[in-house]
Amino acid sequence: MRMRRLIGWRMAAGAALLGMGALVAGCGTSAAPTAKAPTQITVGTLYAGSGAFATSSLPEYQGLQFWAQQVNAKGGAFVKAYNKRIKVKIVAYNDQSSATTATTLYTQLITQNKVNLLVADFGSVLTSVAVPIAREHKTVLFDITGTGASFFTPNNKYIVLTSLPTSGVWPESLAGFLLHKGIKRVAILYLTNDFDQSQATTLASRLKAGGVTPVYDHGVPTSTSSYNVLIHAMAQSKPDAVIELGYPNNDIAFLQALASSGQHFNMVFTVFPGQLLSLLQKNVGAKGLAYTYTYPTPPLLAYNKVNYGLSLSQFTKAFQAQTHTGVNFLTIAGYNAGLVIQKTLDTAKSLRQSDLRQAVAGFSGKIFTLDGRFRINSEGAQVGETLPVGQLVPTTKGLQMVVVYPAKVKTGSSVYPAP
Amino acid sequence: MPRVWSGAAVLVVVLALCLVLPQLYANQFLFFDLMVYLALAQGVNILYGFTGYLPFGYVGFFGTGAYGMSLAVLKLHLPPVPAVLAGGVAAVVLGLVLAPLLRLSGAYFAIASLAASQAVYYVVANPSLTGVTRGPYGISLARVYHPSQSYLVMVGVLGLTLAAVLYLRRSRRGMVLQAIRDDPQSAAMAGVNVVRERVLAWLASALIAGLVGGVFAWQISVFYPATVFDLSTSIMAIVFTLFGGTGTLLGPVLGVTVLFGLYNVIGVSEPQYFQLIYGALIVLLVLFLPGGAASLLKRRGIDVL
Numbered sequence: 001m002r003m004r005r006l007i008g009w010r011m012a013a014g015a016a017l018l019g020m021g022a023l024v025a026g027c028g029t030s031a032a033p034t035a036k037a038p039t040q041i042t043v044g045t046l047y048a049g050s051g052a053f054a055t056s057s058l059p060e061y062q063g064l065q066f067w068a069q070q071v072n073a074k075g076g077a078f079v080k081a082y083n084k085r086i087k088v089k090i091v092a093y094n095d096q097s098s099a100t101t102a103t104t105l106y107t108q109l110i111t112q113n114k115v116n117l118l119v120a121d122f123g124s125v126l127t128s129v130a131v132p133i134a135r136e137h138k139t140v141l142f143d144i145t146g147t148g149a150s151f152f153t154p155n156n157k158y159i160v161l162t163s164l165p166t167s168g169v170w171p172e173s174l175a176g177f178l179l180h181k182g183i184k185r186v187a188i189l190y191l192t193n194d195f196d197q198s199q200a201t202t203l204a205s206r207l208k209a210g211g212v213t214p215v216y217d218h219g220v221p222t223s224t225s226s227y228n229v230l231i232h233a234m235a236q237s238k239p240d241a242v243i244e245l246g247y248p249n250n251d252i253a254f255l256q257a258l259a260s261s262g263q264h265f266n267m268v269f270t271v272f273p274g275q276l277l278s279l280l281q282k283n284v285g286a287k288g289l290a291y292t293y294t295y296p297t298p299p300l301l302a303y304n305k306v307n308y309g310l311s312l313s314q315f316t317k318a319f320q321a322q323t324h325t326g327v328n329f330l331t332i333a334g335y336n337a338g339l340v341i342q343k344t345l346d347t348a349k350s351l352r353q354s355d356l357r358q359a360v361a362g363f364s365g366k367i368f369t370l371d372g373r374f375r376i377n378s379e380g381a382q383v384g385e386t387l388p389v390g391q392l393v394p395t396t397k398g399l400q401m402v403v404v405y406p407a408k409v410k411t412g413s414s415v416y417p418a419p
Numbered sequence: 420m421p422r423v424w425s426g427a428a429v430l431v432v433v434l435a436l437c438l439v440l441p442q443l444y445a446n447q448f449l450f451f452d453l454m455v456y457l458a459l460a461q462g463v464n465i466l467y468g469f470t471g472y473l474p475f476g477y478v479g480f481f482g483t484g485a486y487g488m489s490l491a492v493l494k495l496h497l498p499p500v501p502a503v504l505a506g507g508v509a510a511v512v513l514g515l516v517l518a519p520l521l522r523l524s525g526a527y528f529a530i531a532s533l534a535a536s537q538a539v540y541y542v543v544a545n546p547s548l549t550g551v552t553r554g555p556y557g558i559s560l561a562r563v564y565h566p567s568q569s570y571l572v573m574v575g576v577l578g579l580t581l582a583a584v585l586y587l588r589r590s591r592r593g594m595v596l597q598a599i600r601d602d603p604q605s606a607a608m609a610g611v612n613v614v615r616e617r618v619l620a621w622l623a624s625a626l627i628a629g630l631v632g633g634v635f636a637w638q639i640s641v642f643y644p645a646t647v648f649d650l651s652t653s654i655m656a657i658v659f660t661l662f663g664g665t666g667t668l669l670g671p672v673l674g675v676t677v678l679f680g681l682y683n684v685i686g687v688s689e690p691q692y693f694q695l696i697y698g699a700l701i702v703l704l705v706l707f708l709p710g711g712a713a714s715l716l717k718r719r720g721i722d723v724l
Binding site: 098 | 559561566645649
């Protein structure tokens with residue numbers, strides 16, 4: 001009996017050891033340390049192949065892949081440190097929208113794959129866990145769309161936000177537009193997450209400074225998918241403008257509910273029609289989006305002073321020819337992150353992370369891509385472009401984006417009140 | 420070898436491996452995460468394996484521990500280790516508040532615990548509490564971030580957890596709990612204070628999740644409410660426990676090691692097939708090994724610890 005127990009323990013312990021062995025063996029092998037002239041530049045990143053962030057993460061990843069293919073077609077990225085072109089290889093893992101899995105995989109990219117450059121996955125939740133890891137390993141994190149203000153601090157020099165300003169400053173133009181139009185009754189409905197609430201807080205604060213107190217200011221959980229009751233509750237406060245701040249799925253649910261509610265507001269604003277128009281149009285329809293206001297971003301907004309990388313029209317043509325899929329803001333953001341990396345390699349004196357970061361600071365404010373001016377502050381936060389306000393106006397050719405504010409980028413006048 | 424020594428040997432081997440493996444393979448967080456699930460699975464094991472209550476909302480204690488630890492650092496300016504203990508205490512307090520849920524059983528308890536964890540999540544993430552919990556803006560513990568120290572503390576928490584389960588496997592209290600699980604009426608008639616014993620097991624389980632959540636918060640240092648109240652944490656801990664076999668020390672260890680290993684192997688090497696392979700594997704295991712992997716050994720007459 002005693003022997004049997006001993007065998008049992010040994011078998012179980014052996015199985016545990018085997019499992020742990022599999023755990024170690026299955027996680028890839030260590031890459032060799034960067035040699036003097038590497039045969040390839042490795043760019044490590046994560047994507048969400050499933051889960052809540054997949055619809056946003058995959059286009060972004062596709063944009064980055066497109067950049068790598070474009071660069072490799074020319075023989076690789078020019079690396080100043082070696083005065084030659086070197087092929088780029090993307091090493092990517094699927095985090096399935098899980099922040100915990102992402103933590104393991106970011107560490108894997110740094111410690112095992114020893115990637116030369118690290119690129120974050122989409123959004124603040126999946127970027128947040130990369131921030132301390134990158135800092136701990138003194139690796140520059142190229143953050144595409146993680147706009148949480150807490151990521152950017154004076155004592156963290158290992159982060160660069162490539163495509164969007166921090167979310168707290170997004171509504172600056174929107175607040176300006178509302179005040180400029182003299183709209184006094186504003187309802188704000190937002191999700192209680194960092195991305196949306198920081199916008200709601202800024203918006204309410206700017207409006208109050210302009211003498212307008214929102215008649216409705218209410219936060220709901222990020223998982224909210226039913227907006228009927230909320231729309232009727234907002235209608236009770238008789239708003240002239242309804243501002244809904246959510247993620248793509250929330251914007252879709254909100255606009256669908258609004259269309260079926262029988263309610264009509266003079267102005268409706270949502271975030272994602274300006275970034276993922278085809279997705280929104282497929283789910284809400286052109287009628288449901290007509291006269292909706294949003295933050296227009298490329299490709300709905302064209303920056304003409306491009307001095308680095310493809311222009312918007314060139315990108316659209318080449319991307320569609322290569323991938324047979326449509327262009328949206330997130331594919332552009334992924335491509336734009338690639339351009340920032342390309343410029344970094346082009347100007348850094350070595351592949352040391354400190355030199356890479358110094359190189360980014362060196363060309364900050366000097367390059368204009370299809371995503372506008374790239375400029376970061378001392379903390380790595382993007383300050384190059386502010387988001388204007390646009391309105392989707394129905395025409396015989398479909399919905400047309402009209403930039404209505406601020407005056408310096410305006411392409412037309414707003415239709416207010418909406419018919 | 421007496422069973423107590425066999426159990427102690429298992430404990431020492433597991434902890435030694437947790438200390439040694441990061442020296443062999445530099446992805447320390449991989450092993451940290453492994454330890455998180457080893458401890459959480461044992462926490463689920465204490466509750467489900469010894470009392471029959473399946474806590475689908477177990478992540479509520481984990482998240483509470485993470486926030487308890489973080490607030491102790493940010494508001495009370497405690498050093499990280501006492502703050503981790505504060506996280507454990509916060510989870511125990513939540514356990515006391517939720518103790519009436521034990522009046523339910525089976526699927527009703529599972530659903531109620533799930534709802535309770537979501538309620539806690541929405542309270543923590545509520546914008547009205549931004550001044551206290553930072554609401555939706557999440558937590559940043561950059562000031563105390565120390566992955567090596569938090570790793571060592573996690574080894575300690577795992578050791579305590581394994582020791583607690585070993586105690587239950589060997590003690591009168593463990594047998595009392597199993598008697599309650601099998602037939603509460605008979606146990607009560609035999610003089611067992613059923614309510615007290617269940618509540619104690621519930622609180623012990625909450626304490627473990629709270630401590631683990633506290634160390635997890637310290638380790639990752641920047642997180643949102645959604646990260647630490649993620650329901651998949653509960654589900655994975657439960658699946659690992661059921662796979663290995665409940666009511667034993669080795670079952671959850673086996674379950675976590677094999678399934679978490681596979682999770683990473685498939686997730687890293689074949690991500691496109693991950694959900695298909697993993698899902699199929701779990702379905703097959705439920706169909707053919709409902710008693711968990713440990714039941715394979717038991718069928719051969721081997722007494723699993």
